[in-house]
Amino acid sequence: MLNTLRRIVQEVNVARDLTAALDIIVQRVKEAMGTEVCSVYLYNPDTARYVLMATEGLNKDAVGLVSLASNEGLIGYVGAREEPVNLEDAAMHPRFRYFAETGEERFASFLGVPIIHHRRVMGVLVVQQKERRQFDEGEESFLVTMSAQLAGVIAHAEATGSIGGLGWGGEAVQDTRFDAVPGAPGFAIGQAVVILPPADLGAVPDKTVSDVTAELELFRSAISSVRGDMQDLSSKLSTQLRPEELALFDVYLMMLDDAALGREVVDIIRSGQWAQGALRQVISDHVNRFEMMDDPYLRERASDVKDLGRRILAYLQESGQEDRVYPDQTVLVSEEISPAMLGEVPKEKLVGLVSVLGSGSSHVAILARAMGVPTVMGAVDLPYTRMDGMELIVDGSQGEVYSNPSAELRRHYLDLVQEEKELIQGLEKLREVPCVTVDGHRMPLWVNTGLFADVARSLDRGAEGVGLYRTEVPFMVQDRFPSEKEQQATYREQLEAFHPLPVTMRTLDIGGDKALTYFPIKEDNPFLGWRGIRVTLDHPEIFLVQVRAMLKASQGLNNLRIMLPMISSVYEVEEALHLIHRAHSEICDEGFDVPMPPVGVMIEVPAAVYQARELVQMVDFLSVGTNDLTQYLLAVDRNNPRVADIYHSLHPAVLQALMKIATACRDAGKPMSVCGEMAGDPAAAVLLMAMGCDVLSMNATNLPKVKWLLRQIRLSDARALLNEALEIDNPFLVQSTLHMALRNMGLGKVLSQTR
Template sequence: MQIYQGKSVFSGIAIGKIRVYKKNERQVKRVKVENPDAEMARFEEAKAKGIAQLGVLYEKACKEVGEANAAIFEVHQMMMEDDGYNESVENIIKSQGVNAEYAVATTGDNFAQMFSAMDDDYMRERAADVKDISERLISILNGDDTDASLNDEPAIIVADDLAPSETVQMDKDKVLSFVTVHGSLNSHTAILARTMAIPALVGTPLPLDESVDGKLGIVDGSDGTIYVDPDEETLAAMQKRRTEEEEKKKLLLTLKGKENITLDGQKILLYANIGNIKDLAAVMQNDAGGIGLFRSEFIYLEQDHYPTEEEQFRIYKQAAETMAGKRVIIRTLDIGADKQCDYFEMEKEENPALGCRAIRICLTRPEIFKTQLRALFRASAYGKIAIMYPMITSVGEVRQIKAIVEEVKASLAEQGIEYGNPEQGIMIETPAAAIISDELAKEVDFFSIGTNDLSQYTLAIDRQNTKLDPFFDPHHPAILRMIQMVVENAHKAGIWAGICGELGADQELTKEFLAMGVDELSVSPGSILPLRKIILETNVAEYKAGKKC
């Protein structure tokens, strides 16, 4: 038995034959051509065929993994049509008088190296995308088959890395698990694995040869381990665990439709966090009571221009209508720190996490803010929308926001445009806001505690710096005391308080949050039913009594 350790993308147990997936090995030769124009025509024909193939893949992916995850193929289509990419290919063909395959391969390598050298994680991931489109074009130019089909038997797919186009072409019924030597937790393959809800590992240093291929394998997604040719004892133990996990999933489904109420009658709201309206299906499937965090910044991040009022209005209106009277809390623009948007033309900052971000951008660029507020207030006439303002540190900021809101409402009324009366709340994600939460509570309708940033600022630990992981304690008493204080101050003022950060889904803290009197937990859709199970099985009074003993 061989054991290899990787990074877990999605938990669960997969048991089956291992299949080493290898890309078509092709060497691209540099060949001088007599007619560069004819070579350019070959390239253009291959590009048109490639764009058509990606369109087919997009449709297939929409059906299997949803529009949000299929969007990568639209990105690949755009990359194939990118002026810079095409001009590079044309320049190499015409200036060097060489074949299209060589020009595409060279351009792909150059662009991939450029993306890989960038500081931004998202942009580094684009290196894999540009390699993918270049491989596709070379395959078409060579007349190769680009189908990533599998054998009939379901298998654990092991590869050096997998491009999105390769994963989506695979028959999902034949994939038990993905394990890659390279790749990151933020790669599109990782995202697809999570969507498919299958165990997956990345960064796993295992050989891609006959010592693995065809052998029985076990992938343990909970701790990032793959066992090759397991012994009988390990196999029996893992089969038992897999059966137990399948039973747990079935039991969780029986919790759909149940109220989130403890054994001693304490109620709590379970809401979902989403990035865009394409996530609404997962919200409905997992029986969320509402949306506790709609990250509106993704509307901006997915565009190359400032989203217009109408563009935003349509999105917010659709969310409100789809949720049919359930609360939809939309966070206003939260650009900055690790979420950069080129067309905002932000000045480079030494410490962007402490710089101009979120509400600070909105208050210093009021026209952008007013556009979003107009769209939000208009959409609030179509459902139960609530508006939430991020990165608040003072009462003065809240009053500035209120003044801008009144301007927006007056403008809409003057134009005869219908708008609603949404709840307005703030995120508590700075120690400053937590400490003065008694004063802030007098100004707003609700609090939502953003534990990701609250933890970062309280502990003075950059949450993007993995080297500091040993020092980071999400259960630090200071963080829990701040949450307790915020909840108490909210209730004294007669408003409700929820949690929308990662700690909300931490099952080790669910009973603690119930004991604190937290009114709402907003988590990823897949975390809702597991949390409901804990809530239904908890007696809060007994838990509190046990803590005192």
């Protein structure tokens, strides 16, 4: 059964379009189940009807013509129930609807299962037989599993057609919308520039070329290079491998011959396809054939073909590399956008970001918010490899991407872009004024930084200090651990730039989704693994060098604060404090005159929330990292778009945890700050201020919006809103209640939908 499922899905995956994919589904399922009919009906949301899109066993002339309303017939019944319907005699069911065009009156037994993708019913998969009988549990399970496997494939094929301007019915399509997750607020209209991962065959798009001769020469050159590599490898390993193992290299060399893979690729190039696209087609076909074979040895050969394809592709990409030209309004699109990709686009040309993977709280999204670039994350259904050069609209506030925008939609978003510019210009006037509420409560607003480029932006926005300086950023741009002197110079730059304002430096926080190429950490569950303070306490030589560099950098400035990440127990703080005091003693012995700086703890895990009273007695301040705290409290991987809608910093559990931390700080007479993304959400900032938070630290882009809102409200009104929010048990209701109350006060212009 599993092999059958796998084969069908593999065949469908390489289908050229949705029609071909559906034809394969009905043929293969009918064969696998031994039924007389298999049909697929797809739901068209524009007409609210199920349309017969493919059949094996019914009259094929009915395809595309027969349709049922969403509440009509057994198909509508399956869709409405969102579960299988298994009938011994379909005609006896009150919801049965007869269509003469299909000839289905001959078939008595009926099994229909919904095709559901991301909670959306996309269609219904049906099998029928003349014989009156109920399909057994095994058959029902097979069809349910089949529909679950195919839902994503159908969604992808449907989306691929839509971005090309055609719906699955062949009709022209405009304003195709792809739902994702808000990454960084704002709106952008621009041209897609798709960045593909290196040597990834699956990501290679189709592309037509005019110079076939040049493409053939490029391919033959790549083949020659790979052949040379294989021969070199074979001779190098000849003393270490047995003859039968060395024979594998001969197999590779045979595959490269003109009579094998090479000939097929050449034929496709001659039809006008570029070399990379032709290679992808041939390798995919061969891999699928091997993987569908029953013989285990032959199935394993699929990996050999894949490896060979990647090697050839690497040479093709190397030869075909050219300097990328970025249009004036660039929307960067990739499966997973990295900070390095952002750095390659000229700042003045980048207007938007779209990432297929990641969530609104992943580090690229945080960086995008700091840069003020509208961003959408987790666009898992986006057929991004086909979108290069297309005009896209990015709605970073709602988490939506539009392709083929109509003139009306384009005009609507151009107006929103203009409104956003005017709002930002209006907020810039607040730079020099303090953040004081209407009833006189002073609320210091600090910034989160990591790059030296953040400094000017932060000071321009009126930052009063740095609540989080991410020291891992200088580590991530190196190919080795930076020396004490190098770190000292980097930290000195930051401390001088903000002097006399305080700068809170978080000690090295790697692990989780922050990796160093020269210090790889491979774990099954990195977010619950070796990260933050756990790494640096296990490597005191790294921790001591960093703290010594921080202390030396602060000489004569005295605006340093040190913060410890990922603390989950009292003894970790004791051990870290011991090392900090040791580093301080060592630099004093070297002649540096530096007072001991304030040291604080980041509250990011539930264990620290419940030990807040003990922890605050040991240090000078507590700072809440709401991104990780929300992730750990709700057991939601914040980089996983599938569960992004569960991640919500206004969840009652998060609010209760923040109240507990605020109480512990207030009772101890120590300051509490929040340096997570929650602090940069103007509406959430109102609640944090009401809780008694002493400092809010955020990305520089959001600082003017938060300042504007807090200067328009009374602390007493904020406390009333907090009391109301604490009584609500639904995070979305907390957010909508908060937004509605603020809009009723005339304070809605800086609110966005980002969480």
